[in-house]
Amino acid sequence: MTRPRILVVDDHRGVREALVCLLDLVGFDVVGEAGDGADAVALARQVVPDLTLMDLSMPVVGGLDATRMLREALPHMPVVVLTAFQSDDLQRAAQVAGASAYLVKDGSVERLRAVLHGALATVSRPDPTC
C-alpha cells in the first residue's frame, strides 16, 4: 500500500521534527516541511502532497490564510489543522477556510492517524480519465 505523502507546516521546530518522526512511524511519508504559511503554499505547489498538516499561529502568513490559499491552488488536497488553540471559533474559521479537520496538539498519535486517513478518504480525488 502506498504511504500517503504529507506536508508538515509548523513554525515551532521541535514540534515539526517530532511530527516528522512520528508520522513516518505511523505510515506516512513527510514530503516537505515549512515554518510559515507562505513557504507552505510554495512548497505544496512543488511537491503536491496528498495532505497538508497545518499549524494556525505562524509568522508571515498564518494557517487560516494558508489553508484558503492551498484550497484554491490544490482543491483536491485536504488540509488538516493541528494547533495548540482549543477554540470553537477557530475551528469554525478553519472549516470556512476549507480545512477537512481540526485537531488540538494534545491528542494522541492514534487519533492523529485516524483523522489523517479520514481526511484522505473523504476528499474526492481528481478523475484520472479527465
Add this chain to the structure above:
Amino acid sequence: MSPRAARMDAQIPLAADRRYRIVADHLPDVAVVVFDRDLRLELLTGAALRDPAWRPEELVGRTVFELLPAEHAEPLAAHYRAVLAGERRHFELAGVRDPERRWSVDALPIQGPDGEVTGGMAFCRDVTERRRADDDLRESRRRLAEAQRLARVGSWVWDVDTGTVTASDEQYRLLGLEPGPSLNLETGMSHIHPDDLDRLRREIGRVVSDPSPFEVEHRVIHPDGSVRVLLVRGEGVCDEHGRVVRIIGTDQDVTEARQAEEQRRQLLARLYQALEGQHQRLAADLHDSHVQSLAAMGLKLDRARLLLDADPPRVRDLLGELRGDVTVELAAMRRTIGALRPLVLDQRGLVAAVRDLATVARDRAGLAACTVTDQLDGLRLDPEIEMVLFRVAQQALANVAQHADAAQVSVELERGGESTLLRVSDDGRGFDPAHVEVLAGHQGFGLTSMRERVQGVGGRLTVDSEPGRGTRVEALVPTPVNDPDPVS
C-alpha cells in the same frame, strides 16, 4: 461763680440759647466748641465732653495752644484760622487724652451783625465706634478677598430685576477680567465657553422660578485664550412674596483639580492597557513557547511508546532527549515567571536581580559584555525603590537587546547622599530621543512607563542618546540614608 463760668453764661444770655445748650448737652457723642479770633475757647458743651473727663470750666477762656500739646494744637489752629478767614472746614482729629478716639469735626465761622467774622464754632462728633466698625468691615472684606484669592473662589449677586451682577474682585479674575464696575449677565456670560453656555443658562433660568440650589461646571475662555474650569454653586433669594429677586452664587476655579482627575484617568487607562499588554505577552509567550514545547514532548512520547517493543535503544535515546527537553522547558518557564515577578529581587536584592537581567540580555542580544557594577555594598533599598530600578534596568536592557545592536553594555548602581543612581549605557546605534518622545504616546521604547515609574517615587529619568553614539539611561531616585537596611 468763677469768672470763666460767668463768661460762659454770658455767652448764652437768651433762653433759646440755653435750650440749644441743653440739647447739645444731651446729644450723645457730640461736643460743641465756640472760639474767638484769638483761638480762645468761649463755649464748650456736649455729652461727649463728659466721657474723656474734660471739664468745660477748666477749658473756657484758654487758647488751643494753652490747652493742647503743640502737635495737636498746630493742626487744629490751622483749621480754626481758616474758619476765621471765612471757610467751612470738615476734618478728623485723634483724641488728645485718648489717641484711640476719633473726632469728626465740622467747623464754621460765626459772623457778627455787620457780617464780620467774630469767631467760629466747631461741631465735633465722636466717631470712634463708627470708624472702628468701618475698620472692622474693611478688614473683614480684606480677609474675605484674601481668602477668595487663595481659595480661587469668587462670589456674585445677580439682581433679577435690574439684570446687574455685583461680583467680588476674585470673581472678575476668575473670568479673566480686571475688577471693575458691575457686570451685567450678558457681559458675564460672554466669557463662557460656547459649548457650556446653554447648560449654564438653563440652570440660571430655572433658579429664576425655583430658588433651590444649583451646581454646574463650565469653562471660561480668558482674554489670553487660556481655558479654565469653574464650578458654580448658587441659589435664589426670594422677597416676602416668594418671588426670586436675587441669585447669589460662588464660582470656584477647579481647573487643576479637573486636570489632575484627567491625568489620573489617563494614567489608569495606561495602567490597564499595560496590564492587558502584559497578559497578552504572557499568553503569547505561554502559547508560542511552553505549549508548543510540551506538545512536541507529547509527540516524542507517542513516538517512544510506538517504538517501545520494536526499537528499545531508540526509545532510550528518545527518553534522554525528553529529559533534555524538560530541562530546557523548566528554564524557559523560570524566565517567563521571572519576567512576571522577579523573585530574585525579593530574595537576593537589586544587584543580584540586575546581574541576572544582564546575563539574559548578554545571551539574548549576543553582547560581547554586559557588566554590572554597584556601590551599594550589600545594602538593601526600600522594596518599592528596588522594584522601580529593576524595572527601569529591565526595560533599558530589553531596548538594548531589541534595538541597539550594541557590543558593550554596562549597568551601574551608584549611591550618593540621599539618592541612588542607576545607569544603563550601551555603545549601540543610539537614537534621536526627541523622535522617540513623539512616539511616547505609543509606548516608544517604554520610555513613558519608565519615566512614570521613576517619577512615581519622586525620582528623575534622563535618556541621553543620539544616532551612532550609543544610549545612556539614568534613573535617579531618592533613597534616604536611614531607609536601607543591611542584609540580614
